[in-house]
Amino acid sequence: MSTSNYDQVWKSIKGELEIVANPTHFKTQIPGIYIKNIDAEDKIVEITALSEYQRNFVEDRLYGHLKKIIEKQIGPSFKLIFTVTKKDPSKLELDDLGPLFKKTGDDSTNYPQQIPANNGLNSQYTFDRFIVGNNNRLAYAVSTAISDAPGKVYNPFFLYSGVGLGKTHLVQAIGHEVLKKHPNMNVIYKTGEEFLNEVVAAVRRGKGGNDNKRTELKAKYRNTDVLIIDDVHSIAGKDATQEEFFHTFNALHMTQKQIILTSDRAPHEIRTLEERLSSRFASGMIADIQRPDLETRLAILQERNDEMKLNASPEILEYIANVTNTNIRELEAKLLQTVTKAKSDGVDLNAQSIISIMGEIDKNKQLTITPNAIIREVAKYYGVTVKEIKGLRRVKTLVTPRQICMFLLREMTKTGLQTVGEVLGNRDHSTVIHGVNKIEALLNDNVSLNKEISQIKYNIQNS
Ligand code: ADP
Ligand code: MG
Numbered sequence: 001m002s003t004s005n006y007d008q009v010w011k012s013i014k015g016e017l018e019i020v021a022n023p024t025h026f027k028t029q030i031p032g033i034y035i036k037n038i039d040a041e042d043k044i045v046e047i048t049a050l051s052e053y054q055r056n057f058v059e060d061r062l063y064g065h066l067k068k069i070i071e072k073q074i075g076p077s078f079k080l081i082f083t084v085t086k087k088d089p090s091k092l093e094l095d096d097l098g099p100l101f102k103k104t105g106d107d108s109t110n111y112p113q114q115i116p117a118n119n120g121l122n123s124q125y126t127f128d129r130f131i132v133g134n135n136n137r138l139a140y141a142v143s144t145a146i147s148d149a150p151g152k153v154y155n156p157f158f159l160y161s162g163v164g165l166g167k168t169h170l171v172q173a174i175g176h177e178v179l180k181k182h183p184n185m186n187v188i189y190k191t192g193e194e195f196l197n198e199v200v201a202a203v204r205r206g207k208g209g210n211d212n213k214r215t216e217l218k219a220k221y222r223n224t225d226v227l228i229i230d231d232v233h234s235i236a237g238k239d240a241t242q243e244e245f246f247h248t249f250n251a252l253h254m255t256q257k258q259i260i261l262t263s264d265r266a267p268h269e270i271r272t273l274e275e276r277l278s279s280r281f282a283s284g285m286i287a288d289i290q291r292p293d294l295e296t297r298l299a300i301l302q303e304r305n306d307e308m309k310l311n312a313s314p315e316i317l318e319y320i321a322n323v324t325n326t327n328i329r330e331l332e333a334k335l336l337q338t339v340t341k342a343k344s345d346g347v348d349l350n351a352q353s354i355i356s357i358m359g360e361i362d363k364n365k366q367l368t369i370t371p372n373a374i375i376r377e378v379a380k381y382y383g384v385t386v387k388e389i390k391g392l393r394r395v396k397t398l399v400t401p402r403q404i405c406m407f408l409l410r411e412m413t414k415t416g417l418q419t420v421g422e423v424l425g426n427r428d429h430s431t432v433i434h435g436v437n438k439i440e441a442l443l444n445d446n447v448s449l450n451k452e453i454s455q456i457k458y459n460i461q462n463s
Pocket of ligand 2: 167168230
């Protein structure tokens with residue numbers, strides 16, 4: 001990367017550090033760190049990090065090692081100081097953060113208990129338990145920077161990705177870290193749906209002649225230092241809620257309060273979201289999370305395996321990482337399901353048995369998929385109704401979702417052409433053949449359609 005003149009020195013310090021430091025700490029926290037200055041006169045070495053979180057980590061855990069190595073390489077009695085030098089995340093290079101395979105938490109950690117605390121934050125969703133790979137590096141860097149200085153650097157922060165890729169985890173981690181560093185700040189975490197329900201309830205009460213509820217609601221959100229709205233797309237198309245949120249957004253933004261939003265797609269791709277909202281959502285920092293590569297998937301499995309004390313062997317973890325490339329929620333579930341099933345079946349989990357164990361788990365899943373679930377999820381994804389999909393209108397916004405239903409019904413349930421036609425509003429079987437072929441042809445070279453369909457498939461399997 002480097003902005004430092006001390007590249008060579010730092011390189012050789014790192015070389016020694018790698019030998020003595022805990023390998024996980026080295027891998028997770030050293031990329032991105034460098035020597036910013038060596039003051040030979042006052043005997044000060046300044047070591048700088050990308051975020052306060054990283055700086056504190058290095059200072060707390062690696063100070064002893066660094067002190068010794070620096071003494072050996074640069075000279076005795078140098079004082080070490082640790083600072084933070086922020087980089088524009090869009091200019092981060094791969095080396096800046098490296099594969100941050102995070103530290104394993106305290107050994108007594110049990111498997112995540114999904115018990116949210118009062119502020120809506122789940123105690124397991126911390127930076128500590130978040131593994132950084134190529135797929136989420138920028139999102140992570142932005143998140144740690146925001147937790148250092150809420151409202152000051154990237155505002156609003158809009159994070160999007162397919163399901164199960166870590167949005168909720170990461171934005172809640174910001175919440176936890178803000179509360180740790182700035183205990184007086186007021187952090188609110190809500191899903192778009194919760195926000196929507198609150199507005200609806202307040203409006204309903206307001207109609208009964210009592211406007212207090214609406215005023216209370218306004219006051220509550222406008223007194224927030226960090227407002228996190230997860231899955232904000234849920235408010236799209238809901239007029240009163242969009243209106244309310246628009247004003248909340250402006251009030252917070254004007255007073256430099258931090259706004260963090262997540263969604264399953266980029267602001268301008270959220271259908272039926274008012275343009276004044278999508279343009280505001282896009283006005284700050286936008287980052288996405290991609291699917292994790294094999295190395296990252298394996299790192300996550302290793303962590304979870306240790307954390308839950310599952311004792312799966314490295315070959316087993318590797319097998320699961322290899323065959324599961326949808327998302328992280330699925331990856332964690334596969335590990336747990338496989339180990340649990342092997343135990344309850346009394347089968348020894350090894351390189352041979354795992355293939356049939358995972359095969360059986362998948363088969364059971366397939367059996368529970370119904371045609372209605374497919375149509376419902378496709379409709380939901382494209383923001384149309386089931387009735388419209390089954391109906392007669394032939395506008396493009398309906399034809400494509402309809403054809404995707406045909407394709408998925410064939411692929412996921414092995415339903416006959418005749419039946420597919422019937423469940424989709426009595427269409428004849430040549431229409432179905434045409435639809436399926438059309439989607440198959442498009443899938444060959446249309447990357448975004450590929451993504452959309454695998455997302456929908458995941459939604460169906462987990463509906
Ligand atoms: P999303 O909100 O994008 O649907 P979540 O944040 O709910 O995804 O993540 C799904 C699961 O995967 C959670 O259990 C979360 O802890 C885990 N997870 C996601 N990303 C990571 C990561 N980078 N490191 C460790 N665990 C992760
Ligand atoms: Mg989520």
